[in-house]
Amino acid sequence: MSSQQVEVLVVGAGQAGIAMSEHLGAQGIPHLVVERDRIAERWRSWRWDSLMANGPAWHDRFPGLEFDVAPDGFAGKEEVADYLVAYADKVDAPIRTGVEVSSVRKLDGRAGFRVETSEGSIDARFIVAATGAFQKPVIPPLVPETAGLRQIHSSDYRNPRQLPDGGVLVIGAGSSGVQIADELRQAGREVYLAVGPHDRPPRSYRGRDFCWWLGVLGKWDMATPPRGAEHVTIAVSGAHGGHTVDFRNLAATGITLLGMAGPYEDGVMTFAADLRENVERGDANYLSMLDEADAYVVRNGVDLPEEPQARVFGPDPECVTNPIRSIDLAAAGITSIVWAVGFAFDYGWLQVDAFDEDGRPRHQRGVSTEPGIYFLGLPWQSRRGSSFIWGVWHDAKYLADQIAIQRSYLAYEAPALADR
Structure with missing residues (x-):
């Protein structure tokens, strides 16, 4: 034309x-x-x-x-x-x-x-x-190209074989970050995952997927996000048949959890002291949805099986109770960074x-x-x-x-x- x-x-x-x-x-x-x-x-x-x-x-x-x-x-x-x-x-x-x-x-x-x-x-x-x-994939200008690390955005990640040998730092705790970190760990990589504020809904509860619960609870039709949550990511996964994202479980597989990524200087990257707070706020979001679901079942007389185990969390891992505040990336064997921090x-x-x-x-x-x-x-x-x-x-x-x-x-x- x-x-x-x-x-x-x-x-x-x-x-x-x-x-x-x-x-x-x-x-x-x-x-x-x-x-x-x-x-x-x-x-x-x-x-x-x-x-x-x-x-x-x-x-x-x-x-x-x-x-x-x-x-x-x-x-x-x-x-x-x-x-x-x-x-x-x-x-x-x-x-x-x-x-x-x-x-x-x-x-x-x-x-x-x-x-x-x-x-x-x-x-x-x-x-x-x-x-x-x-x-437009976002890669914050924290780590210079001269640092000798392979840096890619999650939109450019394909599989573990794409990255050089060595450990991987995944930055971002939304759906992309947690799924990529989990895949890398299952491939035998040493993985560090920087966790920021997030919502953490149950994949399913009382026999219903969380998409169903959001529907019957009227949450899909919310016109605006809750105040302060405009840019909060959602940690949910459809991988492996669908499962609830639990950062304690990820840590139990060998993934080292970190707070939000901060400044980088002379090969050392620092992390905020907010890991426990971010995990606990994600837990609170998770539990609040269970509470609303339970109230819906009682109010409407719906015959759905109780699921008390959904409220049981495992112990906090060492990386949460004693958070790492800085890492010498080369000394830790980290050779690549996957930025899962969204788009502009x-x-x-x-x-x-x-x-x-x-x-x-x-x-x-x-x-x-x-x-x-x-x-x-x-x-x-x-x-x-x-x-x-x-x-x-x-x-x-x-x-x-x-x-x-x-x-x-x-x-x-x-x-x-x-x-x-």
Whole structure:
């Protein structure tokens, strides 16, 4: 394509772009989805080999198609990517792959936007940025490249064989950090895991997955995170058939737990004295969910088996009772660092007045402050579940409705004066 016009241009063909296309198509709204790589590429190339989805197959999916795995099972990364490709085909999404968007600018003197791509320009009345939140891997500038360590982000980690021989420091205690640390330890590596503030829900309780409990307790529909928890990670795992993350158990396997990573100087890395506090706060989060679940069972007379062992913790390991505050990495045999500390937004291609001073989208449920621009796939976009496959589907429906409303206004023609 050298130059063309479309009504709605959707940028990104991951779970957000596919869901957006389904709802636009259902309303008969002309649109085009462009993707610089393959459909659902980041599930394939930005995930480690053994990654399993964190939600069971019965829950984290689009309404119109089931996964080809057991309902209570967890899909692998390739199965998720294949599922999204199949869904795009099912809804006949008009997707063009291999098309990279370099800029989006407001048209002068008329509605719409000029989009420059690797295959020419496109004029669009509406733009949906469906690239999601996981755009730019973050590696804090703590350890210089001259330190002689292999440093990679979790999005570049594939398997233990990828790293040089020696110990590994994993920084980040969310789902990615704990699963990577566990895999490395099982591969025989010496592993250190820096643990920051986190939520630690039970994988299952009284015979129900935590996704079910979040649903019946109304937590998926929370509109905003609890105060102070906007950036708290969630330690949960779908690996090995799904299990509750317990940092004491990880320590029992030989992983050395540390507090939050701090400054690095002359080969020595320091760690905050917050390990016990972070573990105990995770425990409190875990126990509070059990309390709410128990109260729900009593209040509603639900016949679910009691599970008293779920409240029993093992003893605190030595690394918690006597925390390590600094490590000479070379002396400890650590040769690599895996940074599992998340991602930053990267909307450099979207050159419109739709961002705050920190580059974060200004929006209300995905409707931008810049008329005609929409965001999809953001954490907490409308509710807690917005980052999940099923959650983005509902957010996409809302945005399609908003676009339809705007199109109806634009189609309005006032009656002639003689007809009034």
